[in-house]
Amino acid sequence: MLKNWDKDGVLELVKRRISDYLFVVASNRQPYIHRFVKGKIESFKGPGGVITALDPVMRQIKGLWVCCGTGNADRVVVKKTGKVKVPHCCPSYEVKYLWLSKEENLGYYFGFANQSLWPLFHLAFVKPKFRQEDWGIYKDVNKKFAQSIAEEIGDKKAVVFVQDYHLSLVSKYLKQICPQVITLLFWHIPWCNYDIFKILPYRQEFLAGLLSYDLLGFHISYFAHNFLEAVRGELEAKVNLEQASVVYQRHRTLVRHYPISVDFVGIDELARNAKVEKLQRALEKEFALKNYKVIIGLDRIDYTKGIPERIRAVDLLLEKNPSWKGKMVFIQMGEMSRIHIPEYKMLNDRINSLVEEVNFRHSQNSWAPIIFLRRHLSFEEIVAFYRRADVCLVTSLHDGMNLVAKEFVSARCDGGGALVLSRFTGAARELKGAISCNPYSEDDIARALIKALTLEENEVRQNMQMLRQQVSRNNIWRWIAKIIGDIPLRNPTL
Numbered sequence: 001m002l003k004n005w006d007k008d009g010v011l012e013l014v015k016r017r018i019s020d021y022l023f024v025v026a027s028n029r030q031p032y033i034h035r036f037v038k039g040k041i042e043s044f045k046g047p048g049g050v051i052t053a054l055d056p057v058m059r060q061i062k063g064l065w066v067c068c069g070t071g072n073a074d075r076v077v078v079k080k081t082g083k084v085k086v087p088h089c090c091p092s093y094e095v096k097y098l099w100l101s102k103e104e105n106l107g108y109y110f111g112f113a114n115q116s117l118w119p120l121f122h123l124a125f126v127k128p129k130f131r132q133e134d135w136g137i138y139k140d141v142n143k144k145f146a147q148s149i150a151e152e153i154g155d156k157k158a159v160v161f162v163q164d165y166h167l168s169l170v171s172k173y174l175k176q177i178c179p180q181v182i183t184l185l186f187w188h189i190p191w192c193n194y195d196i197f198k199i200l201p202y203r204q205e206f207l208a209g210l211l212s213y214d215l216l217g218f219h220i221s222y223f224a225h226n227f228l229e230a231v232r233g234e235l236e237a238k239v240n241l242e243q244a245s246v247v248y249q250r251h252r253t254l255v256r257h258y259p260i261s262v263d264f265v266g267i268d269e270l271a272r273n274a275k276v277e278k279l280q281r282a283l284e285k286e287f288a289l290k291n292y293k294v295i296i297g298l299d300r301i302d303y304t305k306g307i308p309e310r311i312r313a314v315d316l317l318l319e320k321n322p323s324w325k326g327k328m329v330f331i332q333m334g335e336m337s338r339i340h341i342p343e344y345k346m347l348n349d350r351i352n353s354l355v356e357e358v359n360f361r362h363s364q365n366s367w368a369p370i371i372f373l374r375r376h377l378s379f380e381e382i383v384a385f386y387r388r389a390d391v392c393l394v395t396s397l398h399d400g401m402n403l404v405a406k407e408f409v410s411a412r413c414d415g416g417g418a419l420v421l422s423r424f425t426g427a428a429r430e431l432k433g434a435i436s437c438n439p440y441s442e443d444d445i446a447r448a449l450i451k452a453l454t455l456e457e458n459e460v461r462q463n464m465q466m467l468r469q470q471v472s473r474n475n476i477w478r479w480i481a482k483i484i485g486d487i488p489l490r491n492p493t494l
Contacts, residue, residue, distance in 0.1 A: 005478035006265070011060045013481055017489070021182075022156050023063035025054055026145055026170055027163035028109065032086045032095060033071040041073045043088040047379070050163055050188075052263045053480040059092035066149050069097030098148055100141065107137025110340045113166045120199060121165070121192050122304045122398045126343055130201050139169060146173035153178050159487060162213075164188045169209035182487060184215040186258070189400045190426075191223040197230045204234050211237065211248040214488050219400045219426040221257045228255060258482050259430060260401050264468075264475045267410035271383050279384035287371060289388065293328040293453055296389040298382065298404050300337040303347050306395035306422065306439040307332065308354055313395075313445035314369060315358045321450065326364055328453065330393075331371045333385065386411035391452040393420045394427075395439040401426040405434070409467040418452035418460055419467060420445070430474060433466035 014023075025031075031051045033044045045051065058065060065086075069075065074097055077084045082098075085091030100108065111134030119126040145167055149160060158178070162170050162185045171183035197203060207230060210216060218224040224244065232239045237248040244255045270276060284290055295314075299305040314330045332355075338344045351372070359368040377385075386392065392408040402425040409419065409431070421427060421434035428436065437448035455463075 005473070005475055005481060007056060007477055010477045010481045010484070011056065013484055014057050014061060017484055017487065018159050019061060020157060021489075022153060022158040023058070023061050024066060024149055024152065024158060024160040025058065025063065025163065026066045026149060026160060026167055028068055028113075028166040029163075030067040030069065030071070030074075030095065030097070031055055031058075031065050032088075034073040034077045034084075035071050036073050041077060043077075043086070044071075045087070050186075050260075052266070053476045054161070055087075057480065057484075059087075059090075061093075063093045064152055065093065065095045066145060066152075067095065067097065068100055075099070096148060096152065098144060104137055104141055104144075106340070107134045108141040109166065110338065112138035114338055115341060116200070117165045118189070118304075120196065121189050123190070123192055123196060124304045124397050126303055128199060135202055142167055142169040143173045145170045146177065149174055150177040153181060155180070158182070159184070159489075161186070161483075168206065172209040172212040175212055182489065183213045184217065184483065184487065185210065185213045186217040186260075186483070187223070187227075187400075188219075188260070190398055191218055191226045191230075193226050194229045194233050197226070198233075203230070207231055207234055208248070211235075211246055211251065211253050213253055215254045215256065215483070215486060217256050217258045217483055219257060219259055220429055223400070223426075224255050224257045252488075254486065254488060256482075256486055258479050259426060259474060260403070260479050261471060261474050261476045262403055262406045262410055263477075264406075264410045264472045267383065267407060268413050270380065271387055271411040271413045273380075276380055276384050276387065279381055280387050283381065283384055284388060287329075287331070288366075289329065293390045294388055295328065295330040295391040295393055295449065295453075296385055297330070297332045297334075297393045297395075298385070299332075299334045301334045301344065301348055301351065302337060303343060304397050304399065305334075306397045307334070307351055308347075309397075309439055309442060310393055310395045310445055311351065311354045311358060311370065313442040313449065315361065316442050317446040317449055318358075318362045318369060320446065324453075325362055325369070326367050328369070329367075329371060330369060331373060331385070331389075333373045333377060333382075335374060335376060382407070383411045386417075387414070389417055391418045391420060391449065393445075393449065394422055394425065395420075395437065395445060396422045396425050397439050399425040399427070403427075405431060406471050409464070409471045412464055412468065415461045415464050415468075417464060418455055419463075420448045420452050430470055431467055432470065433463035 031046050083094045083096045086095050115129045120128040159182045237246050239246050246253045355370050355372045362369050386408045394405050405427045419434040422439040423436045435448045435452050438444040
């Protein structure tokens with residue numbers, strides 16, 4: 001295994017381990033999005049830690065990335081094969097797009113993936129909805145992915161790295177066509193305990209599909225343990241807790257935990273960039289932040305993120321500590337997501353009402369305590385906000401990891417800033433310099449905020465130094481290196 005967890009070391013490991021294999025990544029989200037901008041086609045790198053980690057790996061080994069095409073110019077740039085070379089500046093690997101119909105999107109993505117699996121595994125007190133029709137379409141789309149991948153593999157040796165809960169059955173269908181393939185899945189969300197998992201009507205078929213993978217990865221050991229408990233309770237399988245493996249129908253699946261992270265060095269370098277410093281000054285001027293302590297929150301508008309709870313906590317903070325009026329401002333950044341799902345529309349309306357209510361109650365002259373920023377922000381703008389913030393507030397009710405917390409830490413090259421972090425995130429297990437809070441308790445969030453706002457400068461710097469050491473050590477390259485190092489390259493059929 002590597003001694004230095006950096007990009008160069010990981011690429012060297014990749015060459016040693018899997019250069020003889022076709023390396024395929026499969027995900028719902030695409031690594032590059034093609035859009036029309038003022039009549040011209042432009043290519044944009046997709047967001048997220050997975051793309052940050054896997055894009056250079058794919059460039060190195062000339063792999064194939066299979067995903068859904070959602071950019072309005074994606075169909076224009078592909079050839080008859082549905083593939084395009086990326087990145088545009090220096091084409092290195094191919095992206096193959098799948099085109100989903102409206103019915104497929106509604107059943108697979110907005111239906112089973114995000115109205116059944118998402119609420120079930122996040123324990124967010126939103127009742128999962130199970131429709132047989134959605135389950136059928138979900139399986140059909142997973143099969144569609146498998147068939148598309150199989151067209152490219154044929155009888156070649158291949159490693160297929162599947163991403164997340166959208167594509168949990170791809171390996172099952174793929175191995176029916178290409179039995180020689182080695183398959184991995186990283187589960188990016190939490191895995192709930194067995195009592196909750198039993199709510200899933202199709203749980204045995206679902207687990208059997210997951211056990212067709214050769215390697216399953218989760219963020220933390222608790223999620224991996226929950227998965228193994230579900231297998232023990234539902235299937236006639238041999239579960240080895242000591243080796244963290246399962247033998248089911250003569251096939252062995254390794255079950256591991258790999259805490260995902262961010263590109264610490266890349267974000268740190270960006271935070272020091274003159275462009276970000278200029279953006280920071282511009283944002284401070286635009287929102288008149290010069291004389292205020294600034295708290296920020298950055299999330300998709302999702303009921304798992306605890307956004308209403310944090311708004312009510314700011315309300316409570318000002319009610320109990322009126323001396324903070326006119327001295328602090330909370331900026332909540334977030335874009336709408338999954339707008340076709342009723343719960344998300346209701347959440348958006350609820351947040352709007354709360355912001356209006358809290359601002360009406362506490363505003364003075366030109367000052368209001370909450371700024372709700374909905375516009376799309378470039379990553380440079382986000383890093384500029386990270387740099388300006390005195391406090392970053394993360395109140396997820398349940399989260400597999402939460403990379404906002406790690407991005408904030410990576411961006412604080414100045415050694416300042418405090419992190420208030422929900423104890424129900426995977427990140428809370430690593431980031432010991434954060435101020436912990438219970439996101440279900442507005443009193444506890446308010447208490448944590450007051451603590452963060454009133455820390456002595458030396459405490460702020462000590463905590464941030466500890467946080468930055470942790471994220472620097474457990475970076476995104478360490479995540480991918482550990483997964484690549486654990487790939488069982490021998491045929492795991494017993």
